[in-house]
Structure formats: structure tokens, C-alpha cells
Amino acid sequence: MRVLKTVIAFATAMGLTASAYAAGETVLVAGASGKSGKPLIKILADQGYKVRAMVRDKAKAGDLGAGVEVVQADVTDASTLAAALKGATFVISTIGATSPAPPNNPENVDFKGVVSLVDAAKAAGIRHFVLMSSIGAGDPKPETMLNKVFGMVLLWKGKGEDHLRQSGLSYTIVRPGGLTDCDPGKVGLKIAAGNEPLQGRICRSDTGLIMADALTNRGAKGKTIAIISDDKAAPAAWKGGWAAIKKD
Numbered sequence: 504m505r506v507l508k509t510v511i512a513f514a515t516a517m518g519l520t521a522s523a524y525a526a527g528e529t530v531l532v533a534g535a536s537g538k539s540g541k542p543l544i545k546i547l548a549d550q551g552y553k554v555r556a557m558v559r560d561k562a563k564a565g566d567l568g569a570g571v572e573v574v575q576a577d578v579t580d581a582s583t584l585a586a587a588l589k590g591a592t593f594v595i596s597t598i599g600a601t602s603p604a605p606p607n608n609p610e611n612v613d614f615k616g617v618v619s620l621v622d623a624a625k626a627a628g629i630r631h632f633v634l635m636s637s638i639g640a641g642d643p644k645p646e647t648m649l650n651k652v653f654g655m656v657l658l659w660k661g662k663g664e665d666h667l668r669q670s671g672l673s674y675t676i677v678r679p680g681g682l683t684d685c686d687p688g689k690v691g692l693k694i695a696a697g698n699e700p701l702q703g704r705i706c707r708s709d710t711g712l713i714m715a716d717a718l719t720n721r722g723a724k725g726k727t728i729a730i731i732s733d734d735k736a737a738p739a740a741w742k743g744g745w746a747a748i749k750k751d
């Protein structure tokens with residue numbers, strides 16, 4: 504313990520980032536087979552983390568990268584989660600319902616599934632949990648377009664978020680705008696308080712950069728943020744944005 508404290512004090516004195524001494528620890532990526540999960544895996548591996556990719560079907564997941572451990576689990580079956588989480592230090596969830604109707608709908612995945620994953624993460628002693636949610640999460644209005652066409656997804660995402668906030672786990676909730684696919688780190692990003700009604704789009708990979716940063720950045724703990732891309736900002740300027748956001 505004393506050696507660890509000395510190493511951390513030395514790293515801090517040398518101005519090393521928190522990530523520098525989290526490198527080598529295992530991040531469980533839930534939703535690893537998805538369009539946000541895949542670029543996130545690469546970002547985490549490049550930062551020196553061990554990545555454990557949680558997928559529903561190993562056979563369908565394809566090649567998720569050299570050195571990536573693949574585990575099979577489904578958030579709608581809570582009994583599969585303890586084994587997936589065993590020995591992991593961090594969780595990032597990018598899961599999302601695949602259908603507006605049961606069984607894999609927003610109520611069962613973005614709410615009940617997130618509840619099961621959060622509870623299993625707590626039981627496993629996870630150090631920090633990052634949840635990818637959505638701008639507008641918590642909106643209960645049936646007439647809101649996303650709620651109308653996709654099984655009240657915003658309502659259920661909000662309930663999943665609430666469970667994480669109340670879980671006692673260290674957490675960050677990241678609410679992106681409309682997702683696109685592009686290379687990370689090329690454009691500026693805007694980080695705002697989670698309840699700001701931002702309108703815009705953001706690359707899945709840039710969302711991944713922010714979620715990876717949130718794992719060890721003390722300024723990210725206990726916060727809900729909304730994020731979109733911002734052409735007027737410098738690509739890395741968002742890193743200074745955490746401080747202005749209040750804790751939940």
C-alpha cells in the first residue's frame with residue numbers, strides 16, 4: 504500500500520495524468536459489438552488499458568482486436584453478469600435497445616438491463632462506471648419523437664441513469680447528441696451540464712474519448728454531461744470542460 508501511495512504521489516508530482524497509473528487495469532466494455540463500442544475498444548487499448556469486450560454472441564461479434572478478451576453476457580439475464588465483471592476495475596456501458604418492442608426494448612435494456620449491470624458492478628467492486636446515455640434522457644413525454652418511435656426510450660434511459668446515480672458507485676453519465684461515425688480527435692467538442700438542451704451531432708469515437716477520460720478524471724466523478732461537436736473549439740479543448748460542470 505505504501506509503495507502504491509509513493510508511486511501515485513510521484514506520478515502526481517511529475518504531472519502525469521490519472522490515466523498514466525490506471526493503464527494496465529481492465530475495462531469491461533458493455534455493448535462492445537456496437538458502433539460506439541468498437542471505436543471505444545481501440546481508444547482504451549491505445550491508452551494502455553486491458554479491454555474486456557462484453558457481447559451477446561461471441562460468434563457474431565467478429566474480430567474486436569488483438570489482445571481484447573471477449574466475454575458473452577446479456578443484460579436482460581442478470582445471472583450472466585457476475586462472471587463478465589469478475590476482476591474488472593472499470594465499466595463503460597454503450598448498450599442500447601435493439602427494438603422498440605420486447606424483448607430487447609428500452610424498458611428491458613436501457614432501464615432494467617442497466618439496473619442489473621449497475622448492481623452487478625457494485626457487487627464486483629467496480630471503481631468507476633461510465634454510462635453512455637442520450638441528450639434528452641428522462642423526457643417522459645409520449646409525443647417526443649424518439650419516445651414515440653422507439654418504445655419511450657428517453658424515459659427508460661432516464662430511469663437507468665437514476666439507478667446509477669443512486670447506486671453509491673462512482674460514476675459519470677455521458678449524454679451525446681445524434682451519433683455519427685468518424686475518426687476521433689479531429690473536431691472540437693462541447694461539454695455541458697447534462698440538462699442543457701444542446702442540439703447537434705457528435706462522432707461515436709469522440710464520445711469514446713470523453714468516456715475513456717472519465718474513467719480516471721476526478722473532475723468527471725458524479726457528473727452528468729451533454730456533449731456535441733463544436734466546430735469553433737480546438738479538438739482537445741474539451742478536456743478543460745469538466746471543471747465547469749456541477750456534480751449531480
Ligand SMILES: NC(=O)c1ccc[n+]([C@@H]2O[C@H](COP(=O)([O-])OP(=O)(O)OC[C@H]3O[C@@H](n4cnc5c(N)ncnc54)[C@H](OP(=O)(O)O)[C@@H]3O)[C@@H](O)[C@H]2O)c1
Pocket residue numbers: 533534535536537538539540558559560576577578579597598599600601607612616635636637638679680681682683707
Ligand atoms: N443513434 C444515436 O444517434 C444516439 C444518440 C444518442 C445516444 N445514443 C445511445 O448511445 C448508445 C450507443 O449507440 P450505438 O448507435 O453505438 O449503439 P449500437 O451500435 O446499436 O450498439 C448497441 C450495443 O448494445 C448491445 N446490446 C443490445 N442489447 C443488449 C443486451 N440485452 N445485453 C447486452 N448488450 C446488448 C448490442 O449488442 P448486439 O450487437 O448483440 O446487438 C450492441 O453492442 C445507445 O445507448 C444509444 O441509444 C444513440
